[in-house]
Amino acid sequence: SGMEWPKDNYTYSVFASGVWYAGKVDGDLRCATAEYGPEMVAGPYGSNSSDASYKIWKVEKSDLADPLLSYDFQNWPVDEGAPWVDVDGDGIYTPLPNGEDHPEFVGDQVMWFVRNDGDATAHTIFQTLPLGLEVQTTIFGFNRPDAFGDMMFVKELVINKGGNQINDAYIGLWSDPDLGDAGDDFVGCDTTLGLGFCWNDGVDAEYANYSGGTPAVGYDFFQGPIVPGVVTDTAFAFGRNIPGYINLSMTSFSKYINGDPVYTDPNDVVEVYNYMQGKMRDGSDFPEAATGGSNYVHPGNPSDNVDAYDNVLVDPDINASGDRRFLMNAGPFNMAPMDSQEVVFAIMHAAAGEAAASVDLLKQVDVLAQTAYDIQFQLPPAPPEPTVTHNVQADEVNLYWDDLAETYSI
Numbered sequence: 443s444g445m446e447w448p449k450d451n452y453t454y455s456v457f458a459s460g461v462w463y464a465g466k467v468d469g470d471l472r473c474a475t476a477e478y479g480p481e482m483v484a485g486p487y488g489s490n491s492s493d494a495s496y497k498i499w500k501v502e503k504s505d506l507a508d509p510l511l512s513y514d515f516q517n518w519p520v521d522e523g524a525p526w527v528d529v530d531g532d533g534i535y536t537p538l539p540n541g542e543d544h545p546e547f548v549g550d551q552v553m554w555f556v557r558n559d560g561d562a563t564a565h566t567i568f569q570t571l572p573l574g575l576e577v578q579t580t581i582f583g584f585n586r587p588d589a590f591g592d593m594m595f596v597k598e599l600v601i602n603k604g605g606n607q608i609n610d611a612y613i614g615l616w617s618d619p620d621l622g623d624a625g626d627d628f629v630g631c632d633t634t635l636g637l638g639f640c641w642n643d644g645v646d647a648e649y650a651n652y653s654g655g656t657p658a659v660g661y662d663f664f665q666g667p668i669v670p671g672v673v674t675d676t677a678f679a680f681g682r683n684i685p686g687y688i689n690l691s692m693t694s695f696s697k698y699i700n701g702d703p704v705y706t707d708p709n710d711v712v713e714v715y716n717y718m719q720g721k722m723r724d725g726s727d728f729p730e731a732a733t734g735g736s737n738y739v740h741p742g743n744p745s746d747n748v749d750a751y752d753n754v755l756v757d758p759d760i761n762a763s764g765d766r767r768f769l770m771n772a773g774p775f776n777m778a779p780m781d782s783q784e785v786v787f788a789i790m791h792a793a794a795g796e797a798a799a800s801v802d803l804l805k806q807v808d809v810l811a812q813t814a815y816d817i818q819f820q821l822p823p824a825p826p827e828p829t830v831t832h833n834v835q836a837d838e839v840n841l842y843w844d845d846l847a848e849t850y851s852i
Contacts, residue, residue, distance in 0.1 A: 447657065447791045453648050455659045455791060457620040461598060462769065463575060464715050465611030465777070471711045472570040474559035477616065481565045486522055487558040487576035487603035498555045499524065501545045509538040518545045523578045523599070524554045548819050549582035549595065560604060568711045574604010586824045589807050590814060598785045602777040612718040612773030613785055615661045619766065622648030622656065628757035629768045630740035631695040637662045637808050638695050638770035641744060642797045643763035654793030658800040662808055664815040665786035666690035666772040679784045690772040694720025694737040697757070700765035707767070718771045732760050744798040786815060
């Protein structure tokens with residue numbers, strides 16, 4: 443299992459997850475995916491992926507207090523594209539304390555790495571030729587006691603370095619969520635929020651002792667790829683507004699089920715591309731009872747569901763719970779040689795004591811995450827944590843705390 447939530451609870455919400463890319467080069471379908479292994483290799487496009495210097499780099503805002511203790515702070519790979527703050531303006535990374543520069547901190551912890559799909563021998567999952575992409579990934583989070591402390595944000599800078607014209611491209615967020623036990627999950631989406639989520643069939647055995655109950659986990663594109671719009675449109679990417687373009691939100695949501703003869707894993711790039719367009723793997727439409735005639739599987743709200751005969755299009759109306767995967771996508775878009783796209787998404791959790799209620803709370807958390815993105819993560823500091831003491835008397839427990847948080851202001 444790849445994602446522990448909550449921290450130190452020894453329960454896991456996502457078994458595996460990856461970002462998928464697919465598109466057409468001279469009419470030939472190609473993809474670069476990540477399931478239980480990757481089709482990308484470490485390092486910038488055209489580099490030697492076996493070079494040990496191509497690694498996952500991690501810095502924390504607390505490193506600013508003693509930057510010499512952090513190898514990654516001192517050797518932050520700005521030459522490969524890692525984001526940094528050029529405090530002295532000389533274009534050379536001279537880190538604190540001997541210089542003035544430092545990694546760019548969005549959040550309290552930042553991880554960065556670069557990968558590419560240029561090694562044809564690594565395309566072992568769906569066995570296509572490379573698209574020619576370099577992807578620079580920044581992952582960041584906030585050390586906070588509120589909902590923002592349960593969000594993992596990801597920024598993908600995608601650069602077309604292979605010299606290919608890529609048409610009708612899609613980016614997909616693929617997940618094999620396992621909310622504790624893998625065999626009792628449902629999936630769905632909220633098209634108004636652009637949220638894809640997994641929720642549980644009742645109480646999960648592995649989360650049975652967790653005080654918040656079984657959680658729901660969700661993904662959301664906050665900044666999708668940009669495509670041409672009309673003159674009055676404005677997109678946001680690369681830290682600036684771009685007139686005449688729009689950001690795509692989630693354009694489709696697909697599900698499949700481990701071992702199911704119909705809703706099953708794709709076998710080749712054609713089936714991958716069908717799923718990314720919101721079709722079944724053979725290119726046919728998902729049943730209208732699952733989509734309402736849209737490209738979104740199970741857009742209904744679980745809390746509104748009564749039975750399979752209402753108009754709330756949820757997973758349990760169609761299939762029994764089981765080991766789900768989902769693929770939420772944004773596209774199509776085109777990339778000329780050396781074109782770039784910048785995509786921002788998040789993975790979030792929420793637990794409200796009951797499965798459907800956890801989805802409701804997850805949607806509230808998603809709105810907060812969207813707000814964080816909208817203000818470019820300039821969050822006010824969290825209130826200081828009060829010091830709590832207690833005493834125990836007959837039939838009562840008394841709690842006392844200081845007034846430190848009462849003087850909090852922003």
